[in-house]
Amino acid sequence: AQSVTQLGSHVSVSEGALVLLRCNYSSSVPPYLFWYVQYPNQGLQLLLKYTSAATLVKGINGFEAEFKKSETSFHLTKPSAHMSDAAEYFCAVSDLDSNYQLIWGAGTKLIIKP
Amino acid sequence: ETGVTQSPTHLIKTRGQQVTLRCSSQSGHNTVSWYQQALGQGPQFIFQYYREEENGRGNFPPRFSGLQFPNYSSELNVNALELDDSALYLCASSPGQSGNTIYFGEGSWLTVV
Numbered sequence: 001a002q003s004v005t006q007l008g009s010h011v012s013v014s015e016g017a018l019v020l021l022r023c024n025y026s027s028s029v030p031p032y033l034f035w036y037v038q039y040p041n042q043g044l045q046l047l048l049k050y051t052s053a054a055t056l057v058k059g060i061n062g063f064e065a066e067f068k069k070s071e072t073s074f075h076l077t078k079p080s081a082h083m084s085d086a087a088e089y090f091c092a093v094s095d096l097d098s099n100y101q102l103i104w105g106a107g108t109k110l111i112i113k114p
Numbered sequence: 115e116t117g118v119t120q121s122p123t124h125l126i127k128t129r130g131q132q133v134t135l136r137c138s139s140q141s142g143h144n145t146v147s148w149y150q151q152a153l154g155q156g157p158q159f160i161f162q163y164y165r166e167e168e169n170g171r172g173n174f175p176p177r178f179s180g181l182q183f184p185n186y187s188s189e190l191n192v193n194a195l196e197l198d199d200s201a202l203y204l205c206a207s208s209p210g211q212s213g214n215t216i217y218f219g220e221g222s223w224l225t226v227v
Contacts, residue, residue, distance in 0.1 A: 102157075104158075
């Protein structure tokens with residue numbers, strides 16, 4: 001069965017520092033992979049999506065993620081954190097086996113220190 | 115703005131009551147899915163509708179039911195509300211399935227007391 005693991009329920013970085021949020025997935029068939037962001041008391045906003053094209057995917061707000069099949073990973077990065085990046089980030093996977101239902105990670109809360 | 119609108123945004127219900135949540139999908143999207151997100155947790159898939167037919171369901175009891183209308187808008191109904199049903203209910207729409215991006219509404223906050 002498909003699953004998504006996000007390492008670290010909370011990640012704290014200083015403003016201007018590198019952001020790295022980890023996501024590992026399991027899927028027996030080629031997956032679609034997503035990162036969504038959720039600001040407090042709001043819905044989910046798509047950051048970026050991998051669909052078997054380029055392995056390095058660029059998203060909104062300066063975020064990008066790299067699909068590494070050998071490591072079954074899809075980590076999210078941003079070179080320089082901004083205070084406005086403080087939010088909860090969710091990784092999700094979908095594939096043919098799940099009838100393209102999104103399987104979600106538990107989320108990582110990103111905290112930005114001034 | 116994703117073009118997905120949900121109503122109401124907040125509501126409070128008493129245990130045992132019934133609730134209906136509504137979702138208007140983005141124009142041209144024929145697939146609607148519903149998620150429950152408890153405080154501090156990730157979304158949990160409830161069910162999905164494609165062209166007015168339910169075509170996928172998560173691990174939720176039958177008292178969670180839904181409808182999709184010819185204009186692809188949707189309703190989520192929950193009967194016999196329990197305290198644990200308190201959560202953010204998210205609706206999402208997409209232009210079909212097959213890994214298409216799904217777009218979320220802002221959600222409906224349900225509190226059961």
